[in-house]
Amino acid sequence: MSGRVRTIVTADPELDDLNSLLRLLLYTNEVDLQGLVYASSRFHWRGDGAGTTFFLPDREYAEPQTSWRWAPGERFIHDAVEAYAQAYPNLAVHDDRYPSPDALRGIIRFGNVDFEGDMSADTPGSRLIAEALLDDDPRPVHIQLWAGPATLARALRSIEERYAETRAWPQVRASVSRRAIVTKFASQDGTYDDYILPVWPDIRVTEAAAMAWGYLIRETIRD
Template identity: 25%
Template sequence: MKKLIGLFCILCWSLVLIAQKAVPVKPRILISTDIGGTDPDDNQSMIHFLMYSNLFNTEGLISSPSYGHGTKQNLLEMIALYEKDLPKLEKHAEGFPSPDALRAICKQGKQGAAPFAGVTKTTEGSSWIVTCARKKSTQPLWVLVWGGLDDLAQALHDAPDIRKHIKVYWIGGPNKKWSANSYAYIVANFPDLWFIEDNSSYYGFFSTKGMPDSVNTTNYYDQHMAGAGNMGKDFKNYYGGNVKMGDTPSLLYMMDGNPNDPAKESWGGSFSTFNHSPRMLFNRNTTLADTVTVCSLLEFHIKGPVVNIPADSACFSLNVKAGIGEQKWAGYYLGKGNYVVRYAPKQAETISYTITSSIPGFTELAGQFVVDNSWPGKERKTDYKLGPNWFTDRSDPDLYDGNIQGGITIKKWRKEVLMDWAKRWAWLR
């Protein structure tokens, strides 16, 4: 009888172990966001994060505005809303972090884009990335980047050893424009990094093509958020309540299945490896005969006057004219009459530009080029070579959402995602 009881206990213990292995471990995450900058979708994504924060071990919330005027205060304001709604959330689930615990891990990162070198000075945010990455843990630190890469690049520069302890999911695309220099620093110096570069798949989350009314991002607010707590009230302030949340796929990726396998089907997309990051160099004016790859790094190298200013000083501008209007990008002096500026086109279109400077003797340049819609495109000698753990949007034709590469890998799950979120909104009513 004792033997039977002993066998039964062993069997039960084995089943417990199996069950424990089947339960996903809370991932360690750190979010770098440009919240408070030019695009309020970060506020929307932050609300989504806070409502699901019981699913993560959150180690950092960093304000990293490569462009715009976002600060740590924008994070604190969102946490204040969460604090008001937390009692209702805790009635339905355990494990939500305390507001004070979240406030303690809010850090200020770099404000403004890095110079041509890609790195400058250590910030509170970049230092915190290093601190978190160096913690003893059997898990990696997942760095979810919702904006520019400036603080991540600085952290890697200051502490190259952390490359072995972090995994990155970056919402790229337009964000690559704002942090072209820090991106170049990372791919040139850390090609062995574990890195998901989501340049377009994330668009699938807010695409409205062929979606049923129940998950149409333009009416989701009225159906599920209106009257749902302080965060629901605040959500109306961003895009009138229309759901964009272009950064949320990075969170969704951590919530569904095994994040160590980018090729898997998941709420946050499915990705494939690629071994080269497109980089094109020009030392002349371009014309419409020049076609470049979407999301590639373009470098315009220019010979000009020899001047007595520090190397890597911003001293001229690339003025880009496209469908979005005109934007200006800083160019830098490398010394000995050499000037350079980087640019990353975010979509297929025809672009016109001028290059101007107030430096006496600097000749104004003008040109055009065509951007095609195939990422990463054919390999060139000037491309950055990548290691085996760099992943990006799938190029399968049947996974395009219109002209959005890989968009279907996220769009296909949106109903499931939004209906799951609707349950949490109901908790706040």
């Protein structure tokens, strides 16, 4: 795997994310896919299952909601991997680098999906990202934010909380900032502007959007 790009994808239940994921899985022979993470955004969040309501102004809803556009038992990433499993025998004939369906199932995690921008607690998805940024693999970690940045923000905050009061913090912060390469589609929650940019200003971020079906094309790179 050493010559292949490491990447982690975070996505919400938007149809464009599902379509992009199905396409990505057909190229998993070319990349080292290390995480498929359910994420939230201003357009999709699960709620905490306890009836807690949430509201932010200028959203698609006009009053507090317990969840927003998140189907009960949502599993679109799992479903995409199951579709891949059906095609896998044929894909493997052409390239034995395609990961097994079980390998892909093993990297699916739920991130910070309860509410838009919620980074209050660690989640399986945030831990997966943090562990990748701290491991001994020298390759950069390309983190694709197809949804909001909250799960990445929680991963970075957990690293900060672990090391900020130690002598290792400057070295850890520099290493993580150097290794993380983030691509995001706009700011689908407030955690990039409120936390990631002020605390981790040296992380390379590419913002990409596209004028297709109503989306604005824009690509900017911040080093």
